[in-house]
Amino acid sequence: MFDLLHVGHVRLLQQARRLGDCLVVCVNSDASVRRRKGPDRPVTTAGDRVRVLRALADVDAAVVFDDDTPAPLLERLRPDIWVKGADYAGTPLPEAGVVRSYGGEVVLLPLLEGRSTTRLLSSARSPSNGSPAGGAR
Incomplete structure (x- = not known):
């Protein structure tokens, strides 16, 4: 889920x-992000996230889906x-069955340690983040 693109996402996309x-x-x-992450998310709109992703050299296309899982999109x-x-290791992926049903492969790639949107947002909201009164720089 690319709510707020960070270096961990970029590395995953490159791999x-x-x-x-x-x-x-x-x-x-x-709407899908809100259902999965809560009312304060997403931080950036789907349109903005798609524009950022499409600007990356490693990304050929970005497609928005509204379902709780990408399974219906992956079927197409x-x-x-x-x-x-x-x-997601050890977690059943609802879409994995769809991918495997037509002979596709599911690959889990390692994450960049310590990088997550939740951690980034928590740090930005913390008064001890180094900026005056905890505000944005």
């Missing part, structure tokens, strides 16, 4: 791109390889 001929990023809609796209972060 994913090396696995195939092109990289299509599935982006949760704003049918990627040879479906990449997720290793934070």
Whole structure:
């Protein structure tokens, strides 16, 4: 889920791109992010997230989906390889069955330690983040 793009996401996208001929990023809609992460999310709109992703050299396309999982979108796209972060290891992925049903492969890539949107937001909101009165710089 790319709510607020950070260096951990960029590294994951770079690794994913090396696995195939092109990289299509599935982006949760704003409503989907709210259902999964709560009323204070997303931080940036789906349109802005897509624009940022499309500006990255490793990303060939970005597609927004509104479902709680990308399974219906993956049924249409049918990627040879479906990449997720290793934070999903040991967690049943609802979309994995769809990908495997047509012979696709699910790959979990390692995350960049200490990088997460939740941690980034928490740090930005903390009064001890180094900026005056905890405000934005």
